[in-house]
Amino acid sequence: MRPPQRVALVIGVIASSYLIFSILFSIDEHYRVIYEKDTLAKATTKKQSATKWVNRKKVLIFAATTFFGMDIIKKGFLDECNSTKGFCEISTSRSDADRADAILFHNADYSQMQLPKKRNPKQPYILWSLESPANDHFRPGKNVINWTMTPRRDADIWYPYGHLEKLDHKNEVDYEEIWNMKSSTLPPATWLASNCFAKNRRTELVKELEGKGLKIDRWGRCGKTHPTCFGVEKQGYPCVQELVRPYKFYISIENTNCIDYVTEKFYETLYSRMAVPIVLAREYYQKLGIPDDSYIAIDDFENLEDLAAEVNKIANDKQLYLKYHKWRETYRVIPEHHDSTGFCELCRRLQLPIETSKSYEDVNGWHTNGMCNQSIADKYLR
Template identity: 45%
Template sequence: ENCRIIDTYQEADAVLYHGPDFHGYNQHITSKQIAVFWVLESPVNYRPNRINWTMTYRLDSDILLPYGVIRKAEGPIQVDYEQLWNEKKASTVWLISNCGHNNARIQLANALQQGGLNIDIFGRCGKPTPNNCDGTSKQSDKCVAELFRPYKFAISFENSLCPNYITEKFYELLEDRYTVPIVMQRSITRKNLQAPNNSFIAVDDFKNLADLVNYIHTVENSKEEYLKYQSWREHYTVKSAYFSIEETGFCALCKKLMANNFTTKYYENMSSWHSPNTCEQPQDGFAKKYLDLVTALPL
């Protein structure tokens, strides 16, 4: 209640620079104002300039701006396993709107399909969705939740493999879609975000895609095995923070400003801190490693 978001930077205590639109340090802000690098996307086009604080999804940011939060529940939570199992009628779904990224995630999903995994791909990179649910802006719509709920699994491949970079789509799968995410790397999801081990399946837990496909078939055809991936719900809560100002970094930014603990700390070169070089490069790509082994799939 002590903070306001305004669009007149001359009156502001903190000035936020949105990463993708940051074209140069504003020399007109005063020494009493805090310059904050604010970004939710992975490293793309950034220019070297001086910034005081960082406000991103990365865990080493001055102000953490998460896509979601996973918390230990205060007490046991009742889960209706019978209803959950009964509503799961289909195998795997993927809603994807950006077909242009070069981490080979689409090729990886296609290889899984080729190997026998039944994936319904919707969106601009697949078939049209029911009720016009296409588009990134609609990922949090009720129609998307309804689309996902009958599926046991969902592809949750990010458009880039960068430290701590897990977007709201992963959290939403756990929060209200009751669908088990299939991610690329366990380390990013588990080590960095503390997601329960049995809340998702990671490609890199398997030597090749054939082993992964066989494992998913085993789990989806066994009520007991599948519900093991839902048992964490008794002990954890999940909330997508993307559209909740209380759960995002803005309240933390306000508190930091109210503490009046302004220091002379600054990042002289943001391009080295938030650089594409911190991400896995396409030529050394994670997906490529598995695609090179695609001959191991039963065709």
Template identity: 30%
Template structure:
């Protein structure tokens, strides 16, 4: 007689199968093995087929490898912690003006409103010398008291700043200056604190749209320092043979006041921005004042390439672009008769404007700010070689 197996007789088979099924579900959900459960690497299997023995071998090997190389122990998640905010160590810097540059005094409280520089206390009180973090010396005003100062004890962390805006040709060399100063502030781009005579900056919303001022003169020049050996004087003498130039200044006995300066220059289509000496980065207010006022500068100075590092190429005319003063004169006459072409020299004013430097004040404020932010040791060993060559 055939006996039907009881339910209990299958329990030893069903229970292991049930547990295996549950384990497989959990394993697939959380482990996500690199070999698919429905297709085995290097063993083509239809998605409707059961995995072959070869497939199971691959799965077994992969599972064994992964379970032995992964740590499934629950670990505490380490989140990046915010960097603690440093304590407020803001320090006010005392910056001493040893002598006012050319005797020109400026507002010692203007660093913040003019340049947004905080924490700089400018003073001309020499009794503050021992506690001053920095001292500004203007090259042309260094005198006998400087020699006496060199004999005095010097605070070890105090920085001496050499300021000069004159070209090497117009500045006296002094061998005492080597290894004395810590920083330089100058028109040269490679000085520690660069302060040019002017800058081209982006226009702001508060700037009024630029309009070319009315013109009643073609070419103008204002000059006082007349030296027949200067290149600019020789060029002017030749240029004036081919075009009318309205010349002003002591040499021409046509003095103008500071009040009249802007009116005269703005009425000129072109202004001769001729420098008295030619050195890298040396372009002065003779260039920037016409740009600010609204006149096209005709420049004589360093190379066009040097000018173009700081001002738009179509904002000026360089004398070196012409074979002779006569050729330059012909170009200026052409521009005088062709207003549309002339106005192209002001296209840059759609996006930019020109500003001048705050002589003395800007040097002091920016030097003070550098000392405040930078505590590193620094001595300028070869000032004479760097500046005079």
């Protein structure tokens, strides 16, 4: 090779190397900047979070009533409150009533006799209930209660039986595992219930649905006794989870049809039983932000024959059935006892300046007026 050509080649190699190095350096610098920004953002978030909690005052809740006869204490009620650990306590001692940051009443155990003789205007009076408005009235009189703590989304403290949360990433779902846990010999659906005379006529509806061609195994007081799972009507029992899992569908009709009243029977069906709930009316679940394709609503159908035929069709088609589990990729079920709601949210709220000038003139009216519709099933039972 001639000298001029050799020089040109060397220059070309150097130039190419420099170009490649520049590109690589540019890419590296680009991602370094992104990494540093991300790290700074995370550090800032952590700093803000730490600042948010570092000087929090300790709060004390005085439980003026029991919870269906059981003492309301830290264990069982504050166990999941990670964000307020060390800041929030519950006391049942009357000696703590005067210094407490709030007075809590469970509605079913409420009586006027439990009211402190002299009211501290800085203490909010909180009424707590998880019961359906159709089954239980609110007992306190005019302007006694400052805050409500119920499953209603517009309650002062939201205390649902559970809820669904949208994920910020796609979740891996083992569809084969879900399908393989379902039995091909059992009926498509099952139902566990202890209230056989519900105001919304759900027992009649289930029986009518059976008559239209949907096979349902019924357990509890409204069905048959299970040989090993005693107390099967208790929705939270581990044996109930094992009992329901082999079924593809679970009859998840509440005992009353009321706004935001969706109980653990629905959330446990999604979460631990890995089945598809069959509910009465879609609107109650849509209002709670629950994905439409996670359940089947009876009121989507003109008649029970069409509903039974559709459920049987889905039960016998693997692809159709698994579509009702696609929501698991983008949502997760949050249980009743969780750091984001209920007692944990109450603890956080009590960290803030208290406003007690607001009170409920008619707390029972707020609880019941326009909240329930018990006639939804009537069109199917004429």
